[in-house]
Amino acid sequence: MSKIEFMQGNTACAEGALAAGCRFFGGYPITPSTEIAEHMARRLPKTDGVFVQMEDEIASIAAVIGASWTGARAMTATSGPGFSLMMENIGYAVMTETPCVIVNIQRGGPSTGQPTMGAQGDMLQCRFGSHGDYSTIALSPSSVQEMYDLTAKAFNLADRFRVPVFVMSDEVIGHTRERITIPDRVEIVTRRPLEKGTLPFRGGDDGVPGFPEFGMGHGVHVTGLTHDERGYPEATDPHVHAALVQRLVSKVESARHDIADYEVVNPDAETVFVTYGPPTRSVKQVMHDQPDEGVGHLHLRIVWPFPERLLRLFTNAKTFIVPEMNMGQVAREVERHTDLPVISVPKLGGELHTPGELRTLLEARP
Amino acid sequence: MSFEDWFREDRLPHIYCTGCGNGTVINCTLEAVEQMGWAVDDTVFISGIGCSSRAPGYIKTDSLHTTHGRALAFATGVKLANPRLHVVVFTGDGDLAAIGGNHFIHACRRNIDLTVVCMNNMIYGMTGGQGSPCTPVGAISTTTPYGAAEPAFDLSELAVTAGANYVARWTSYHVRELTKAVQAGLETPGFSFIEALTQCPTAYGRRNKLRQVSDMIQYLRTNVIMVQKIQRMRERGEPIPDDKIPVGEFVRRNRPAMGVQK
Numbered sequence: 001m002s003k004i005e006f007m008q009g010n011t012a013c014a015e016g017a018l019a020a021g022c023r024f025f026g027g028y029p030i031t032p033s034t035e036i037a038e039h040m041a042r043r044l045p046k047t048d049g050v051f052v053q054m055e056d057e058i059a060s061i062a063a064v065i066g067a068s069w070t071g072a073r074a075m076t077a078t079s080g081p082g083f084s085l086m087m088e089n090i091g092y093a094v095m096t097e098t099p100c101v102i103v104n105i106q107r108g109g110p111s112t113g114q115p116t117m118g119a120q121g122d123m124l125q126c127r128f129g130s131h132g133d134y135s136t137i138a139l140s141p142s143s144v145q146e147m148y149d150l151t152a153k154a155f156n157l158a159d160r161f162r163v164p165v166f167v168m169s170d171e172v173i174g175h176t177r178e179r180i181t182i183p184d185r186v187e188i189v190t191r192r193p194l195e196k197g198t199l200p201f202r203g204g205d206d207g208v209p210g211f212p213e214f215g216m217g218h219g220v221h222v223t224g225l226t227h228d229e230r231g232y233p234e235a236t237d238p239h240v241h242a243a244l245v246q247r248l249v250s251k252v253e254s255a256r257h258d259i260a261d262y263e264v265v266n267p268d269a270e271t272v273f274v275t276y277g278p279p280t281r282s283v284k285q286v287m288h289d290q291p292d293e294g295v296g297h298l299h300l301r302i303v304w305p306f307p308e309r310l311l312r313l314f315t316n317a318k319t320f321i322v323p324e325m326n327m328g329q330v331a332r333e334v335e336r337h338t339d340l341p342v343i344s345v346p347k348l349g350g351e352l353h354t355p356g357e358l359r360t361l362l363e364a365r366p
Numbered sequence: 367m368s369f370e371d372w373f374r375e376d377r378l379p380h381i382y383c384t385g386c387g388n389g390t391v392i393n394c395t396l397e398a399v400e401q402m403g404w405a406v407d408d409t410v411f412i413s414g415i416g417c418s419s420r421a422p423g424y425i426k427t428d429s430l431h432t433t434h435g436r437a438l439a440f441a442t443g444v445k446l447a448n449p450r451l452h453v454v455v456f457t458g459d460g461d462l463a464a465i466g467g468n469h470f471i472h473a474c475r476r477n478i479d480l481t482v483v484c485m486n487n488m489i490y491g492m493t494g495g496q497g498s499p500c501t502p503v504g505a506i507s508t509t510t511p512y513g514a515a516e517p518a519f520d521l522s523e524l525a526v527t528a529g530a531n532y533v534a535r536w537t538s539y540h541v542r543e544l545t546k547a548v549q550a551g552l553e554t555p556g557f558s559f560i561e562a563l564t565q566c567p568t569a570y571g572r573r574n575k576l577r578q579v580s581d582m583i584q585y586l587r588t589n590v591i592m593v594q595k596i597q598r599m600r601e602r603g604e605p606i607p608d609d610k611i612p613v614g615e616f617v618r619r620n621r622p623a624m625g626v627q628k
């Protein structure tokens with residue numbers, strides 16, 4: 001039987017992870033994400049799992065990657081400053097195809113910025129923050145329910161594609177308390193094990209190799225250096241490097257429409273809001289207060305890889321409006337994929353767009 | 367089985383320069399692992415970045431060649447998530463003491479059940495001979511062209527103070543002693559640290575009047591002093607020479623440790 005609870009977003013994140021079978025959490029305290037670590041510290045030791053508070057965020061993500069190679073579902077949670085520290089090892093997880101989940105409860109930046117205020121300022125950092133070309137998956141919850149559901153889902157995506165997956169939440173959702181339904185159990189799709197006799201870094205039909213868990217007799221060598229399909233360093237052959245990086249990118253990008261997770265409202269509308277995370281709530285309020293078939297809404301739960309085809313579901317669209325708690329990071333991506341005008345509605349400072357602000361914008365339409 | 371059975375033959379030839387001390391340290395470590403009777407499948411080698419850190423790539427077990435300085439943090443995750451695995455870390459003086467210094471002291475403090483073999487060649491070998499936190503005062507490197515001015519770290523002393531259960535230092539000349547020390551480290555639950563002073567003829571010796579490999583080995587042989595001897599001299603009130611590097615076992619204790627298989 002599913003049950004109804006009243007819960008904080010960060011707690012729901014931790015509970016979603018536990019429901020998905022997360023067995024390892026390595027972290028370092030940082031506002032506004034700390035409640036996730038605290039909840040894991042209480043819960044994991046009682047569920048045969050491991051909680052460890054590391055010396056910094058570089059060590060946290062390193063420990064998570066190490067744990068993942070033993071087959072454990074592993075995660076960390078942080079916010080801006082810690083997220084920046086993790087970048088080198090996130091690239092390592094990409095290169096070594098290590099499944100793991102990284103939760104970023106975003107706060108105002110740059111630097112120490114606004115520790116207690118929400119933001120969506122790390123949306124491009126999670127896409128491009130580590131060096132080199134790569135592609136990963138980023139989810140964005142807009143409610144406490146989605147915090148639970150999407151965190152659980154992040155583990156499945158991490159295992160299926162063997163990539164680090166980001167749950168790009170923020171202070172607003174992390175600290176909101178609302179009613180959620182805890183399902184009986186969540187769907188769990190774990191990594192496909194490496195078949196004996198196959199090469200550990202040869203992509204299957206989907207570009208994803210089987211996973212050679214440590215301690216199972218695979219004798220696998222894992223390196224962040226460019227490597228061949230055996231996993232052996234081959235750092236000067238241009239073809240080996242190009243083939244590897246292209247596979248790493250395309251295993252994610254080629255699945256972007258297949259894994260797209262979204263809501264579409266009023267597909268015949270001329271003016272279309274595109275949102276992810278907290279501004280979704282403001283738009284829903286506007287549409288609830290004044291139902292109008294001329295106003296559409298595309299709500300993305302997965303932002304990266306960007307499912308650009310969804311924009312074309314709005315066949316009558318004349319304008320896209322993208323409210324974000326940053327200076328227009330995903331609006332740029334929308335612009336890249338349409339010839340129609342894209343209105344970016346940036347908001348800095350930690351407060352959510354009010355429904356009134358968005359309504360004024362609609363009223364100003366020609 | 368002999369220690370040679372642990373090598374990944376299809377990866378040879380290796381990248382090490384002629385006369386490099388790293389090969390000796392790897393052999394000693396594998397000999398010690400072999401003595402433990404551990405299965406290849408239950409053993410994991412982990413390293414950071416540097417010449418020394420390339421070692422796991424030549425060994426048959428599962429291995430994780432990680433990012434510069436972070437091997438111990440990765441190893442902490444592996445060991446805590448699966449304590450059944452025997453985890454051995456190879457690192458260098460730059461990897462461990464410069465960029466990885468924070469992880470080093472915290473891994474010692476946690477006393478996590480790992481064995482760490484540090485190939486201390488007193489230089490950044492892989493990047494071509496820049497000064498490291500272990501470059502002796504006065505030594506020439508590409509970034510200390512007038513002689514290193516900063517005092518060097520004593521890695522073993524650091525490990526003892528930070529809480530490791532087992533700490534020993536030997537050199538690539540002292541093959542038997544080094545092998546025994548690694549084995550003692552593998553046997554001791556908790557954090558074991560074995561520092562192996564090694565010759566790097568290419569990036570260190572060449573610039574420091576130790577042109578021949580034999581000069582460097584001679585230096586490692588004659589510039590050390592046994593901890594027992596220091597002890598005796600101290601008891602007799604004799605002055606302890608400060609130009610010699612203490613070698614031997616510094617600590618073997620049984621403080622509470624993390625990640626030990628129950």
Ligand SMILES: Cc1ncc(C[n+]2csc(CCOP(=O)(O)OP(=O)(O)O)c2C)c(N)n1
Pocket residue numbers: 415416417418419434457458459460461462485487489490491492493498
């Ligand atoms: C973050 C980062 N900074 C710098 C480097 C460049 N780098 C590679 S190896 C190395 C020094 C290695 O020195 P040490 O650990 O003593 O190993 P050795 O080569 O002497 O065995 C450096 C600085 C790097 N790979 N990553």
Ligand code: SF4
Pocket residue numbers: 381382383385386387388417418487491492565566567568569570
């Ligand atoms: S540079 Fe020095 S440490 Fe590196 S392989 Fe050559 S001799 Fe060995």
Ligand SMILES: [Mg+2]
Pocket residue numbers: 416458459460485486487488489490491498
């Ligand atoms: Mg060195």
